Amino acid sequence: MNIYLPIAEISVNVFLLLGMGGGVGFLSGLFGVGGGFLMTPLLIFIGVAPAVAVATEANQIMAASVSGVLAHWRRGNVDFRMGGVLLLGGTLGSVFGVWLFTFLRGLGQLDLVISLCYVVLLGVVGSLMFVESSRALFRRRRQADVRRKLHQHHWMHGLPFKMRFRKSKLYISALLPILIGFIVGVLAAIMGVGGGFIMVPAMIYLLGMPTSVVVGTSLFQIIFVTGTVTFLQATQNQTVDALLALILLTGGVIGAQIGTRVGTRLRGEQLRVLLALLVLGVCGKLLFDLVATPGDLFIIADSVGGH
Numbered sequence: 001m002n003i004y005l006p007i008a009e010i011s012v013n014v015f016l017l018l019g020m021g022g023g024v025g026f027l028s029g030l031f032g033v034g035g036g037f038l039m040t041p042l043l044i045f046i047g048v049a050p051a052v053a054v055a056t057e058a059n060q061i062m063a064a065s066v067s068g069v070l071a072h073w074r075r076g077n078v079d080f081r082m083g084g085v086l087l088l089g090g091t092l093g094s095v096f097g098v099w100l101f102t103f104l105r106g107l108g109q110l111d112l113v114i115s116l117c118y119v120v121l122l123g124v125v126g127s128l129m130f131v132e133s134s135r136a137l138f139r140r141r142r143q144a145d146v147r148r149k150l151h152q153h154h155w156m157h158g159l160p161f162k163m164r165f166r167k168s169k170l171y172i173s174a175l176l177p178i179l180i181g182f183i184v185g186v187l188a189a190i191m192g193v194g195g196g197f198i199m200v201p202a203m204i205y206l207l208g209m210p211t212s213v214v215v216g217t218s219l220f221q222i223i224f225v226t227g228t229v230t231f232l233q234a235t236q237n238q239t240v241d242a243l244l245a246l247i248l249l250t251g252g253v254i255g256a257q258i259g260t261r262v263g264t265r266l267r268g269e270q271l272r273v274l275l276a277l278l279v280l281g282v283c284g285k286l287l288f289d290l291v292a293t294p295g296d297l298f299i300i301a302d303s304v305g306g307h
Contacts, residue, residue, distance in 0.1 A: 002014070005243055007241035008241045014247060021247065021249060022255035023251075025252030025254060028067075028256045029067070029259025029262075030274075041285065043057065054101070054239070056241045057245075059249070067253040067257060082165045082168055083221045085163065086217070087221050097185055101189050117191055119286050126276050129201055130276035130277065161174045184198055184222075184225060185225050201272075203217065
């Protein structure tokens with residue numbers, strides 16, 4: 001059954017969209033990522049203009065993340081103090097990111113920049129995560145031992161504005177979480193992602209947070225950053241397709257609950273290996289699309305895509 005999307009200006013099978021939303025919601029609950037790094041490319045693959053895919057996906061991520069946070073909050077796995085500091089940086093980053101999005105769209109280079117950002121970031125992050133998590137998995141080390149070794153960053157302990165995060169058992173400078181949040185906010189605006197694939201490794205390896213707290217805290221921050229991005233994209237660029245977002249989030253909310261339950265049965269190393277493989281798979285597909293010869297050498301791009 002096809003449905004017409006007014007902002008995207010295409011007809012898409014509604015059950016395909018529901019399935020995509022459910023799958024991304026499942027990943028959100030399982031890994032603590034918003035899932036936009038997967039959904040945005042998928043929307044582009046089925047014909048949605050990149051500008052619309054980026055802006056609309058931020059809305060869907062917000063809803064799926066709310067569902068995931070509620071599940072983790074009931075288990076006591078959310079550090080709200082850390083989430084608030086990350087959110088401060090994320091809000092600033094999202095405002096800057098939407099401005100940059102509008103600027104690139106005016107230059108007509110938005111589609112290319114989106115694709116290149118995905119290939120570079122997913123390739124680097126996926127490779128690093130796969131190497132580290134594979135070593136940890138094969139050596140069968142406990143997460144606490146790995147985290148204690150990786151957390152010996154003496155330069156970080158010298159930074160000012162220290163805060164105590166009791167839930168995460170940390171006493172570190174607030175500047176580093178703010179910087180991480182800022183970067184994720186920019187990514188949310190430019191790439192239509194929650195930034196979890198950057199946020200989760202950074203919280204584990206840079207901040208030294210326990211894996212059990214990272215997932216819920218990451219989703220908490222993602223809610224407000226993507227909400228800010230959605231509002232700014234809708235008011236400044238008019239690229240949010242509400243009908244598309246509604247269909248995606250319907251499946252996403254259900255999938256997030258299932259993913260959260262499955263995630264509690266896997267070790268931290270296993271989760272990171274699976275996430276790394278998924279990230280590398282999406283990166284490979286995007287890279288192939290960039291270098292492969294298109295079927296149509298000449299196309300007429302629509303105005304929504306920013307051309």
